[in-house]
Amino acid sequence: MTGVFEYLAEQPVLVLFLLIGVGMAFGHIKIKGIGLGPAAVLFSAIILAAWAGELGVELVLPPAIGTLGLVLFAFAIGINSGNSFFHNLKTAVGPLLTMVVLFIIAAGVGYGVGVYVFDLDPAVVAGTFAGALTNTPALAAAGDASGNPGQATVGYSIAYIFGVIGMIGASLAALAYSKTDKDAPTPIANRTVRVERTDHPFIGDLYEKMGGKVTFSRLRRGETGPITRPSMSDTLDPGDLITVVGPTELVARTAKELGHGSSHSLMRDRSYLDFRRITVSDPKVAGRTIGSLDLAQQYSATVSRVRRGDVDLIGEPGLVLQQGDRVRVVAPTSKMVQITKFFGDSARGLSDINPIAMGLGMALGIFIGHIAIPVGGSSFSIGAAAGTLIIGLIFGKLGRIGPFVTAVPFTACQVLIELGLLIFLAQAGTVAGGQIMEAFRGGSWVKILALGIIITLIMAIGLYVTMRWIFRMGGTRLSGLLGGAQTQPAVLAFANTRTGDDPRVALGYALVYPVAMVAKILIAQVLGGL
Numbered sequence: 001m002t003g004v005f006e007y008l009a010e011q012p013v014l015v016l017f018l019l020i021g022v023g024m025a026f027g028h029i030k031i032k033g034i035g036l037g038p039a040a041v042l043f044s045a046i047i048l049a050a051w052a053g054e055l056g057v058e059l060v061l062p063p064a065i066g067t068l069g070l071v072l073f074a075f076a077i078g079i080n081s082g083n084s085f086f087h088n089l090k091t092a093v094g095p096l097l098t099m100v101v102l103f104i105i106a107a108g109v110g111y112g113v114g115v116y117v118f119d120l121d122p123a124v125v126a127g128t129f130a131g132a133l134t135n136t137p138a139l140a141a142a143g144d145a146s147g148n149p150g151q152a153t154v155g156y157s158i159a160y161i162f163g164v165i166g167m168i169g170a171s172l173a174a175l176a177y178s179k180t181d182k183d184a185p186t187p188i189a190n191r192t193v194r195v196e197r198t199d200h201p202f203i204g205d206l207y208e209k210m211g212g213k214v215t216f217s218r219l220r221r222g223e224t225g226p227i228t229r230p231s232m233s234d235t236l237d238p239g240d241l242i243t244v245v246g247p248t249e250l251v252a253r254t255a256k257e258l259g260h261g262s263s264h265s266l267m268r269d270r271s272y273l274d275f276r277r278i279t280v281s282d283p284k285v286a287g288r289t290i291g292s293l294d295l296a297q298q299y300s301a302t303v304s305r306v307r308r309g310d311v312d313l314i315g316e317p318g319l320v321l322q323q324g325d326r327v328r329v330v331a332p333t334s335k336m337v338q339i340t341k342f343f344g345d346s347a348r349g350l351s352d353i354n355p356i357a358m359g360l361g362m363a364l365g366i367f368i369g370h371i372a373i374p375v376g377g378s379s380f381s382i383g384a385a386a387g388t389l390i391i392g393l394i395f396g397k398l399g400r401i402g403p404f405v406t407a408v409p410f411t412a413c414q415v416l417i418e419l420g421l422l423i424f425l426a427q428a429g430t431v432a433g434g435q436i437m438e439a440f441r442g443g444s445w446v447k448i449l450a451l452g453i454i455i456t457l458i459m460a461i462g463l464y465v466t467m468r469w470i471f472r473m474g475g476t477r478l479s480g481l482l483g484g485a486q487t488q489p490a491v492l493a494f495a496n497t498r499t500g501d502d503p504r505v506a507l508g509y510a511l512v513y514p515v516a517m518v519a520k521i522l523i524a525q526v527l528g529g530l
Contacts, residue, residue: 045429078392159452
């Protein structure tokens with residue numbers, strides 16, 4: 001077996017893909033809907049490297065491989081999270097600040113207990129913090145700042161499993177009281193409404209009253225008139241039929257406001273207006289808001305909704321389109337071919353990684369990550385992970401700078417996220433594998449595990465108590481928030497399985513995920529540099 005390991009030690013690319021393949025084979029094994037997922041690659045790498053080390057062979061992937069995976073992962077996460085990140089900064093300040101304060105408390109307690117009570121190396125403590133909160137980019141930041149990525153990964157690996165299990169337990173507790181939730185799910189629906197009001201209300205006034213969260217896609221005057229695209233300046237008369245698209249409860253409110261829901265479906269008659277799902281693939285459209293496309297003037301068309309990944313979004317004027325989005329357009333039948341050409345409607349829009357934005361964005365992020373920030377008599381840098389994440393967030397929010405498209409299609413981002421994460425985990429695992437046996441032989445693994453449990457419980461209990469009793473958050477949404485704060489897809493998957501993919505779970509997850517990612521990276525960076 002020694003000869004096999006000696007051969008593998010000279011073939012880092014072979015080892016990388018072997019670990020990804022074998023690790024994910026185990027990661028896909030689920031017990032009651034729960035599996036390790038990508039973390040299985042980390043543990044496979046640790047086992048393989050530790051086994052080789054016991055036979056006197058050093059099996060470690062080069063650090064550059066790990067850096068490549070990490071910056072791919074962080075940049076793509078930033079691109080996908082850009083819009084929600086900056087939106088959440090304005091709309092959820094209380095929960096977000098509470099979460100960040102809890103991170104700081106957990107880090108402070110962890111450092112005090114780890115260094116002064118358990119006598120652990122600061123690098124191990126920083127890695128344990130990242131593992132207890134299951135955040136891989138934070139592990140990289142901790143390793144870079146401490147100058148000892150191997151020790152940081154040892155702490156991460158030992159603390160990781162309870163980091164997943166403990167937060168799943170908190171999510172289960174949140175779901176136990178979810179039956180009392182008052183915040184009902186808000187899937188998108190469409191409905192034909194018959195107008196009964198006699199005061200001829202303006203459509204624009206109704207749009208403002210519903211907070212700009214609904215669209216009006218079709219209008220028929222009377223029973224047999226032509227179907228047209230309504231504009232904000234149109235007034236509604238008794239007997240008119242109008243199609244409303246939006247969150248279910250707002251559609252119901254609009255119907256009640258105007259009259260009542262009708263059994264007639266304006267969607268069936270496609271002789272005047274047609275509708276179609278069209279893929280956004282033309283770079284000239286990507287990165288622009290729906291309102292700026294001026295579809296009403298050019299084509300008498302309306303974008304009623306946008307499908308991004310597996311999620312439907314209302315076609316609000318301020319929504320920035322990304323390549324790969326599938327827009328549902330309602331327009332005159334005669335103009336549908338022109339509109340399709342305008343958006344592109346090519347499968348390339350789903351897979352174009354936008355190499356210009358990716359290359360320049362990651363280069364800028366890595367450069368920013370290496371800038372030394374003076375603190376007192378010393379200095380620290382935020383690291384490549386934080387730098388590329390920040391640039392990714394900005395690029396994802398902007399969508400376009402003049403003619404330069406800064407966003408990457410959602411589908412392509414998902415591929416980059418998974419590939420980058422797997423590459424980094426494989427490299428990090430081989431680094432830790434050579435050192436983890438020392439932790440088990442010396443007995444320090446017990447201290448690391450205990451420290452990880454303390455940190456995880458501080459976050460789990462702290463979030464559960466504050467979100468439930470201070471912010472009055474429903475249990476279903478809280479179960480997703482716990483997964484987002486832990487930046488742990490396994491917790492999200494658990495909550496989705498228990499609730500049948502209730503949209504409130506995803507809402508809670510997305511609410512805090514980007515802020516949690518940035519906060520944990522920065523805190524781990526500080527911990528590692530102490």
